Amino acid sequence: xLSLRQISKTFNPGTVNEKKALDRVSLELADGxxxxxxxxxxxxKSTLFNAITGAFYVDEGQIILGGENITYRREYIRSKVIGHxxxxxxxxxxxxMTIEENMALxxxxxxxxxxxxxxRISNKEKQMxxxxxxxxxxxxxxxxxxxxxxxxxxxxxxxxxLMATMVTPKILLLDEHTAALDPATAQKVLELTKRIVxxxxxxxxxxxHNMHQALELGNRTLMMDAGRIVLDISGEERAAxxxxxxxxxxxxxxxxxxxxxxxxxxx
Amino acid sequence: xxxIFTLSIxxxxxxxGCIYSLVALAxxxxxxxxxxxxxxxxxxxxxxxxxxxxVTIAGHPLLAFPAAMAAGAxxxxxxxxxxTRMGVPSILAGIIVNTGLYTVNIAVxxxxxxxxxxxxxxxxxLAKDKIPAxxxxxxxxxxxxxxxxxxxxxxxxWFLNTRLGLSIRATxxxxxxxxxxxxxxxxxxxxxxxxxxxxxxxxxxxxxQYQKSCDINLGTGMVTIALASLIIGETIIGKGGMFKKVIGxxxxxxxxxxIVAVALRMSVPAECLKLVSALIVAIAIAFPYLxxxxxFLKTRxxxxxxxxKDGGSEC
Numbered sequence: 001x002l003s004l005r006q007i008s009k010t011f012n013p014g015t016v017n018e019k020k021a022l023d024r025v026s027l028e029l030a031d032g033x034x035x036x037x038x039x040x041x042x043x044x045k046s047t048l049f050n051a052i053t054g055a056f057y058v059d060e061g062q063i064i065l066g067g068e069n070i071t072y073r074r075e076y077i078r079s080k081v082i083g084h085x086x087x088x089x090x091x092x093x094x095x096x097m098t099i100e101e102n103m104a105l106x107x108x109x110x111x112x113x114x115x116x117x118x119x120r121i122s123n124k125e126k127q128m129x130x131x132x133x134x135x136x137x138x139x140x141x142x143x144x145x146x147x148x149x150x151x152x153x154x155x156x157x158x159x160x161x162l163m164a165t166m167v168t169p170k171i172l173l174l175d176e177h178t179a180a181l182d183p184a185t186a187q188k189v190l191e192l193t194k195r196i197v198x199x200x201x202x203x204x205x206x207x208x209h210n211m212h213q214a215l216e217l218g219n220r221t222l223m224m225d226a227g228r229i230v231l232d233i234s235g236e237e238r239a240a241x242x243x244x245x246x247x248x249x250x251x252x253x254x255x256x257x258x259x260x261x262x263x264x265x266x267x
Numbered sequence: 268x269x270x271i272f273t274l275s276i277x278x279x280x281x282x283x284g285c286i287y288s289l290v291a292l293a294x295x296x297x298x299x300x301x302x303x304x305x306x307x308x309x310x311x312x313x314x315x316x317x318x319x320x321x322v323t324i325a326g327h328p329l330l331a332f333p334a335a336m337a338a339g340a341x342x343x344x345x346x347x348x349x350x351t352r353m354g355v356p357s358i359l360a361g362i363i364v365n366t367g368l369y370t371v372n373i374a375v376x377x378x379x380x381x382x383x384x385x386x387x388x389x390x391x392x393l394a395k396d397k398i399p400a401x402x403x404x405x406x407x408x409x410x411x412x413x414x415x416x417x418x419x420x421x422x423x424x425w426f427l428n429t430r431l432g433l434s435i436r437a438t439x440x441x442x443x444x445x446x447x448x449x450x451x452x453x454x455x456x457x458x459x460x461x462x463x464x465x466x467x468x469x470x471x472x473x474x475x476q477y478q479k480s481c482d483i484n485l486g487t488g489m490v491t492i493a494l495a496s497l498i499i500g501e502t503i504i505g506k507g508g509m510f511k512k513v514i515g516x517x518x519x520x521x522x523x524x525x526i527v528a529v530a531l532r533m534s535v536p537a538e539c540l541k542l543v544s545a546l547i548v549a550i551a552i553a554f555p556y557l558x559x560x561x562x563f564l565k566t567r568x569x570x571x572x573x574x575x576k577d578g579g580s581e582c
Contacts, residue, residue: 053447076450076451077449091441091443091444091447092443092444093441093444095441096436096440097433097436097437104433105430105450108430108448117430118429118431121428
């Protein structure tokens, strides 16, 4: 589904702040693959996501999504088929607009004809939004006329997840999307993620700092360091791996001590 | 007091309030919804006024409005183009267009700094005497401008609830969300600014016919006045749907005109009007903040008093 071919990105080239954020990264994700990504801060995980969504164009290499070369396609066009969740739950929804309006915006992806510009939210769509919200089991289906700014972080993140997957995306990018939530809410959002991804067989990439999650979720684990993918395991090899092994792998692969205490603490 | 609130003052405040409310609605789109401070408003208002006046002089009082709106949309497009395609910061883009429009406006008025419409038909002169009744002759101007503003307001409120309207609102509400969804911010900002500036220009064109003249300095300070109306409107109406907000902005504009009329009536010289406007804007913006501060001080003082009382009983 997603194929990255030798993509590189250097920020501030030719200055003292020059940073090679992505260094000839190659990755093949099959249809329905669910890969978790671990790596220290600054390893290039978010940069990798931003390269895929088109927040910037890569310096070298190609990005192929669903058989189409999207390397130089503009961000808003790509985002029709890419779901992207951020760590900050406030980033995914418009606070001064109602739940219903936010969902209608997400549903814009489904419409391709331009005459839809002047159409309003139909009752049929409202009913559909209602049914989808009911699946969250958060009581949001009775608050559709309320501004999203009134919801809690967990509710907003669950809503964002729903919006990102309402029209099934070709790939779902989860950038530590449960890290800013309390443990119980994080668990709930995570369960929801698992369910939606499994039901629709969505190809998914998920950044996490939780080593357990990295091994338990999905079918593949990637590790990044200094703009490269240094570890890519799946299948039996992955099933046999423990958190301790993963940390050890990280050290040998990256050739240095872990500098991220969040990873250490999550042991 | 009765001398301050005469009927004619109320009438002219309503008339001007409705005419200028279109500029406040324009700022509602650019400032409140898109979160862009569009400083080309002053020049655009005069632009609409000048284009409206010239078309009216040419003998087309009705055509003056679509012509002015088209002119305003072009001005808005240039502002949007500068900030979305040329990388000019939005405030600068507005200032640049505003400066450029001064020359354009003079040129539109045939390189003169003012024109008058005394000899031509306007929508007001056309509507006059249509119904032979005394009440009609004193109210026809209000009926006309209220009708125009209501139609514009209803269309605007409807538009902001369509999919394109929702996209424009999201653009100003959450930049990150828009980038992650399929909305093209370049397109929504352009549409929003074209729409806003066409309303500003429409307001100018109506004013040209209303006061039967157009002056190059007419728009000076317009952005401040419109902002005052907008903020008064938002303060009095509070939260609510789009239609409620639009009505609030119109009411805010009328209220602002009324305050100015009262100030004039209380023998504030006309030359001081801009200062009065500035004061009203400052007060209107500061008011919600001061209210919050006042209630905080009150709570704190009450708590401190309670503390002192507790301390006394322990001794």
